[in-house]
Amino acid sequence: MSTVIARPQAGGWRRARRFVLPVAGLLVAIVFLAPYVVMLLDSLRPGSEALQSPPSFLPHHWTLGAYGDILGDSRFQNWLKTSLLVAFASTAIVILVAIPAAYFTARFKFPGRTAFLFLVLVTQMFAPTSLVVGIYREFFELSMVNTYGALILTNSAFNLAFAVWIMHGFFAALPKELEEAAELDGNGRVGTMMRVMLPLTLPGVVTATIFTFIAVWNEYVVALTLMQDDDKKPLTVGINSYVTGYEQNWDQLFAASIVAIVPVVILFAVIEKHLVGGLTAGSVK
Amino acid sequence: MLIFGVVIYPAIELVRASTGEYSITGLRRGSNGVENYANVLSHPALGTVLVNTLIWVVAVVAITILLSLGLAQFLSKDFWGRRAVRWAVLVPWAASLVITSRLFTLIFDYYHGILNVLLTKLHIISEPVDWLGDDTWTMPSMILVGVLVSIPFTAYVLLAGLNAIPGEVHEAARIDGAGPWQAWRRVTLPLLRPALLVSAVLNMIYVFNSFPIIWTLNDRNPGYTHDTTITFMYKLAFKSADRDVGMSAAAGVFNVLLILVAVVLYLRLVKWREEDA
Numbered sequence: 001m002s003t004v005i006a007r008p009q010a011g012g013w014r015r016a017r018r019f020v021l022p023v024a025g026l027l028v029a030i031v032f033l034a035p036y037v038v039m040l041l042d043s044l045r046p047g048s049e050a051l052q053s054p055p056s057f058l059p060h061h062w063t064l065g066a067y068g069d070i071l072g073d074s075r076f077q078n079w080l081k082t083s084l085l086v087a088f089a090s091t092a093i094v095i096l097v098a099i100p101a102a103y104f105t106a107r108f109k110f111p112g113r114t115a116f117l118f119l120v121l122v123t124q125m126f127a128p129t130s131l132v133v134g135i136y137r138e139f140f141e142l143s144m145v146n147t148y149g150a151l152i153l154t155n156s157a158f159n160l161a162f163a164v165w166i167m168h169g170f171f172a173a174l175p176k177e178l179e180e181a182a183e184l185d186g187n188g189r190v191g192t193m194m195r196v197m198l199p200l201t202l203p204g205v206v207t208a209t210i211f212t213f214i215a216v217w218n219e220y221v222v223a224l225t226l227m228q229d230d231d232k233k234p235l236t237v238g239i240n241s242y243v244t245g246y247e248q249n250w251d252q253l254f255a256a257s258i259v260a261i262v263p264v265v266i267l268f269a270v271i272e273k274h275l276v277g278g279l280t281a282g283s284v285k
Numbered sequence: 286m287l288i289f290g291v292v293i294y295p296a297i298e299l300v301r302a303s304t305g306e307y308s309i310t311g312l313r314r315g316s317n318g319v320e321n322y323a324n325v326l327s328h329p330a331l332g333t334v335l336v337n338t339l340i341w342v343v344a345v346v347a348i349t350i351l352l353s354l355g356l357a358q359f360l361s362k363d364f365w366g367r368r369a370v371r372w373a374v375l376v377p378w379a380a381s382l383v384i385t386s387r388l389f390t391l392i393f394d395y396y397h398g399i400l401n402v403l404l405t406k407l408h409i410i411s412e413p414v415d416w417l418g419d420d421t422w423t424m425p426s427m428i429l430v431g432v433l434v435s436i437p438f439t440a441y442v443l444l445a446g447l448n449a450i451p452g453e454v455h456e457a458a459r460i461d462g463a464g465p466w467q468a469w470r471r472v473t474l475p476l477l478r479p480a481l482l483v484s485a486v487l488n489m490i491y492v493f494n495s496f497p498i499i500w501t502l503n504d505r506n507p508g509y510t511h512d513t514t515i516t517f518m519y520k521l522a523f524k525s526a527d528r529d530v531g532m533s534a535a536a537g538v539f540n541v542l543l544i545l546v547a548v549v550l551y552l553r554l555v556k557w558r559e560e561d562a
């Protein structure tokens with residue numbers, strides 16, 4: 001059978017692709033990395049050099065000074081602390097709430113389920129920018145402005161819908177018999193979920209986790225409005241004060257940005273495999 | 286409950302605010318009925334803003350999906366260094382949008398920007414272009430950044446979709462004598478439909494609501510020449526001569542309705558059913 005499909009150029013291409021694909025890959029990588037290489041290089045030169053004219057690709061003076069500056073800056077340490085705290089707490093809340101919610105919507109055909117799923121999508125449509133005034137008032141009345149709790153709650157709520165949507169598909173894809181068997185073996189509902197269902201839907205949980213973490217890590221508008229106390233700001237908001245009308249420390253801004261990317265990239269690196277398998281596994285039936 | 290507290294309640298506040306009258310400092314003076322809506326609808330910049338939004342959303346989503354399709358196809362192939370390339374593609378996603386936007390104001394800069402130097406050296410352009418100052422180039426520059434940051438998510442969703450297609454399907458198509466292009470169009474594309482749907486809808490929502498890129502790259506324009514509905518709304522409340530929370534809220538309500546209409550239209554167009562979600 002296989003001889004039928006062999007086309008004349010196939011042999012040549014097979015040899016060529018060993019070189020063509022990696023080279024193409026290199027080009028793709030360059031396109032995506034280029035802006036961030038500029039960022040890296042700018043973080044390694046004195047701040048004043050970023051605004052030289054004409055600009056140069058490589059720094060005239062190489063220096064790690066900016067990294068020393070920000071790591072020794074107590075403001076930066078506080079921002080990093082806030083970002084880590086808020087991102088981990090929000091992600092934990094989202095996952096803990098979304099798992100049972102997704103399980104429920106996937107298992108029980110309650111009336112209005114399609115409507116519920118669409119409603120979940122609709123909550124994603126509200127731009128944080130348009131809700132931020134209302135959110136601010138709400139937390140002002142609760143005297144929770146400038147508290148980590150307010151930021152954590154807001155971020156959790158914004159990402160909950162999406163997490164439910166993703167995990168719903170994973171739970172829906174699991175065969176019911178599996179669950180019944182587990183229950184016959186004497187597991188309670190919770191036990192069944194923890195010991196049988198959860199391990200099987202791990203890719204879905206991982207996917208939802210990384211999405212939530214990135215979204216919270218990079219959230220800006222709400223944090224900008226809610227956290228006015230300088231040492232309670234998260235990184236995204238805080239590091240902007242390195243470059244304002246008065247201060248032009250581009251090197252520090254970019255050094256801080258590089259540091260802010262690192263946790264996310266590490267997270268990606270650790271779970272990349274699960275991510276590719278997990279993104280749509282639930283939606284392809 | 287949580288969703289109620291943080292999305293529904295502020296949404297109600299938003300609607301309430303949209304009918305109120307506010308002073309310059311944001312104090313509520315009383316109800317204003319539907320006047321805010323009328324003010325938004327008769328705002329001189331509304332036409333420009335709507336056209337900008339349309340161009341922005343359609344261009345970014347369409348270009349992103351097309352490029353991501355190609356990229357996902359490429360990344361699904363097995364080659365030396367593939368993991369490194371996949372990593373590189375993820376970086377724009379990992380970086381915060383605000384910072385990426387600021388970075389690009391520097392890259393695009395007329396005097397200090399590296400882009401002009403690069404393009405001049407490569408003889409693609411003969412003299413520097415004022416990417417963010419020249420009105421013809423502002424929108425394309427913003428779209429470029431928008432596409433760059435949207436591709437990682439989209440390409441990964443599509444890549445996952447591709448991985449979910451069993452290999453035998455392709456083999457069967459080839460045995461039936463389909464060429465590569467035909468096999469892709471008739472077999473791969475239909476099977477990718479759920480992944481395409483998810484990425485298109487989410488991209489539409491995110492791009493529509495995208496704030497930092499337009500806000501940051503468009504910093505120098507005091508008017509509304511390159512604003513989309515989302516920055517328009519923000520400017521109404523905080524930056525413009527109008528400084529009107531009520532009007533801004535009304536614009537916010539319009540914004541949600543616009544997205545809703547766009548998404549529903551899209552879902553109609555591709556005949557969404559619940560099983561696809």
